Amino acid sequence: MSLLDVKNLKVEFETADGVVSAVNNVNFSIDEGKILAIVGESGSGKSQTVFGMTGLLDHNGKATGSVMFEGEEILNLSNEKLNQIRAEKIAMIFQDPMTSLNPYVRVSEQMTEVLIHHQGLSKSDALKQSISMLDAVRIPDAVNRIRMYPHEFSGGMRQRVMIAMSLLCRPKLLIADEPTTALDVTVQAQIMKLLADLQKDFGMSIILITHDLGVVAGSSDDMLVMYGGEIMEIGKTEDIYSSPTHPYTQGLMSAVPRLNDSEERLTTIPGNPPNMMKAPEGCPFAPRCNYTLDKCNSDSPVLAKVSDNHFRACHVAKEKIS
Amino acid sequence: MSNQEILEVKNLKVNFDVRSEGDMPWTKAKKLKAVNDVSFSLKAGETLGVVGESGCGKSTLARAIVKMVPAESGEVVWLGNDLLGMSSAEIRPYRKQIQMIFQDPLASLNPRMNIGEIIAEPLRTHYPKTPESDVQARVSDVMNKVGLLDNLMNRYPHEFSGGQCQRIGIARALILKPKLIICDEPVSALDVSIQAQVVNLLMDLQEEMDLALIFIAHDLSVVKHISTKIMVLYLGNMVELANSEDIYKAPSHPYTQALISAVPIPDPSVEKNKDLILIEGELPSPINPPSGCVFRTRCHKAQEVCANEKPDFKGLSKDHSVACHFHD
Numbered sequence: 001m002s003l004l005d006v007k008n009l010k011v012e013f014e015t016a017d018g019v020v021s022a023v024n025n026v027n028f029s030i031d032e033g034k035i036l037a038i039v040g041e042s043g044s045g046k047s048q049t050v051f052g053m054t055g056l057l058d059h060n061g062k063a064t065g066s067v068m069f070e071g072e073e074i075l076n077l078s079n080e081k082l083n084q085i086r087a088e089k090i091a092m093i094f095q096d097p098m099t100s101l102n103p104y105v106r107v108s109e110q111m112t113e114v115l116i117h118h119q120g121l122s123k124s125d126a127l128k129q130s131i132s133m134l135d136a137v138r139i140p141d142a143v144n145r146i147r148m149y150p151h152e153f154s155g156g157m158r159q160r161v162m163i164a165m166s167l168l169c170r171p172k173l174l175i176a177d178e179p180t181t182a183l184d185v186t187v188q189a190q191i192m193k194l195l196a197d198l199q200k201d202f203g204m205s206i207i208l209i210t211h212d213l214g215v216v217a218g219s220s221d222d223m224l225v226m227y228g229g230e231i232m233e234i235g236k237t238e239d240i241y242s243s244p245t246h247p248y249t250q251g252l253m254s255a256v257p258r259l260n261d262s263e264e265r266l267t268t269i270p271g272n273p274p275n276m277m278k279a280p281e282g283c284p285f286a287p288r289c290n291y292t293l294d295k296c297n298s299d300s301p302v303l304a305k306v307s308d309n310h311f312r313a314c315h316v317a318k319e320k321i322s
Numbered sequence: 323m324s325n326q327e328i329l330e331v332k333n334l335k336v337n338f339d340v341r342s343e344g345d346m347p348w349t350k351a352k353k354l355k356a357v358n359d360v361s362f363s364l365k366a367g368e369t370l371g372v373v374g375e376s377g378c379g380k381s382t383l384a385r386a387i388v389k390m391v392p393a394e395s396g397e398v399v400w401l402g403n404d405l406l407g408m409s410s411a412e413i414r415p416y417r418k419q420i421q422m423i424f425q426d427p428l429a430s431l432n433p434r435m436n437i438g439e440i441i442a443e444p445l446r447t448h449y450p451k452t453p454e455s456d457v458q459a460r461v462s463d464v465m466n467k468v469g470l471l472d473n474l475m476n477r478y479p480h481e482f483s484g485g486q487c488q489r490i491g492i493a494r495a496l497i498l499k500p501k502l503i504i505c506d507e508p509v510s511a512l513d514v515s516i517q518a519q520v521v522n523l524l525m526d527l528q529e530e531m532d533l534a535l536i537f538i539a540h541d542l543s544v545v546k547h548i549s550t551k552i553m554v555l556y557l558g559n560m561v562e563l564a565n566s567e568d569i570y571k572a573p574s575h576p577y578t579q580a581l582i583s584a585v586p587i588p589d590p591s592v593e594k595n596k597d598l599i600l601i602e603g604e605l606p607s608p609i610n611p612p613s614g615c616v617f618r619t620r621c622h623k624a625q626e627v628c629a630n631e632k633p634d635f636k637g638l639s640k641d642h643s644v645a646c647h648f649h650d
Binding site: 185187190214242253259262 | 375376483485486513514515516517518519521522525540541542543544546547567570580581582583584585586587588589590591592593594598600601604605
């Protein structure tokens with residue numbers, strides 16, 4: 001049984017200009033101890049997918065469908081129950097650690113609070129555990145640094161604090177929303193290595209949301225590619241990189257400049273990302289696609305099997321795409 | 323392409339005064355060496371890539387070249403004239419030859435001006451007597467050049483996407499027909515597919531107009547793609563300068579090596595099996611930089627001499643220089 005099973009997830013926002021559909025019929029599952037990457041450009045709905053799953057949507061958002069976590073439905077549970085789950089079983093870290101930490105409160109207090117509130121530990125036990133968790137994320141001199149305020153840490157160290165905090169209750173699933181986007185490459189390498197090590201030590205699953213195809217290649221088991229709120233392609237990371245079968249995935253792969261290659265000119269995807277206010281009727285990628293057929297503009301393609309564990313949503317036969 | 327050097331920067335230093343809390347008014351401010359002894363030269367049609375972690379002085383270097391921040395010492399020789407010694411009136415004729423593009427495309431455009439006005443502004447400032455019809459013609463010409471339809475002239479910046487805003491910024495930089503464009507992280511805020519469009523556009527324009535570019539970015543793969551030569555900065559110091567091919571094939575400074583190894587390669591079979599050179603620890607404070615070699619506190623090759631002696635910036639070959647006692 002998979003740890004998390006998402007079926008027909010839809011996220012819609014009620015706005016002054018009408019209903020915006022941010023996520024459309026998303027299906028995926030993640031097994032225990034695996035890393036799933038969600039890849040897409042800004043506005044593709046990757047963050048809203050996980051916000052919808054975990055009940056963190058803005059007040060005008062609405063999620064429908066089904067999200068089974070450890071065999072139980074968690075979509076649209078009461079806040080009370082969701083808080084319990086989000087504290088103990090599903091943890092999240094975000095792009096900008098400074099905005100997720102309270103600048104007025106010492107790190108020690110922010111960390112122990114979690115343990116005292118959710119696990120009923122005494123203050124001194126909670127402090128001990130927090131310090132050992134800071135050690136686990138390799139913050140030097142944790143005993144003293146835990147008394148500091150968030151602004152006294154550098155960006156990379158702050159992200160480590162966030163990771164430590166999210167792991168305090170030993171979650172089954174860690175959702176990392178662009179965890180390294182705001183960091184330098186050298187620090188990014190440190191943090192990704194740390195996440196991989198922790199994933200092994202704690203045996204948790206990770207959903208990694210990112211737009212960086214390099215990061216995905218280095219760390220994930222499976223990946224799903226989103227565009228315009230829909231899944232374009234989903235499968236094993238190795239399979240998708242070695243033989244991308246969707247025109248968007250291919251475009252994305254060839255648009256990245258590579259260090260280990262020297263190409264004269266970057267391949268581009270013409271046009272601009274879709275405006276979700278007036279989502280296209282058929283395939284969201286049709287206006288930018290090189291292979292568009294007539295029905296692409298009217299019918300939304302459904303995910304179809306390419307091989308075991310590899311699915312794509314495209315009307316064009318995969319042999320025709322090169 | 324001409325072979326003339328158009329820009330020569332010699333021993334450029336930029337210091338900032340930093341006062342800390344609790345200092346008395348008469349306490350001398352501490353000096354933060356943001357750019358320390360940087361020298362390079364640039365020919366027409368060439369691109370210099372500048373890379374380094376945040377806080378290494380990339381942007382300050384760019385700003386010092388156009389005198390947006392005052393330099394402490396050194397020379398910026400532009401077509402034979404030292405810009406740093408000039409008064410603001412004397413420098414004005416040269417300003418139109420050097421233009422800048424910034425990172426946040428929307429923030430660098432005035433939200434209350436329509437894009438026709440934004441793009442025309444440099445022209446109206448430097449050539450106030452240009453007849454209005456000529457201005458319009460130049461604006462629509464330059465808009466076509468960067469791939470914008472000229473019937474969008476009356477729209478406002480918020481109506482455009484990030485990639486289009488960056489094109490507007492490029493159009494504004496191009497309208498004066500500059501010889502050098504300084505691009506400060508021009509594609510960092512853009513999505514991959516849009517980033518490729520903007521990079522290709524810059525390279526096409528460069529070829530067409532024989533432009534020189536200074537391209538600042540933290541994404542090494544983009545820098546490698548666009549640059550002729552690359553400078554690696556660390557804490558305001560040049561650690562390596564070489565042709566873009568050489569620096570990736572044979573990086574000789576330990577910092578460059580670590581930086582390159584940290585860049586994730588979008589190929590699982592390569593990325594999951596590569597030997598990562600991790601730099602431990604944090605960037606030291608630039609107010610109180612390490613003695614000797616600035617990188618020694620995080621360097622795996624560091625020995626005693628590194629703490630005592632600052633390594634010279636010496637040439638390995640004609641186009642490859644490095645500042646390290648134990649370079650490869």
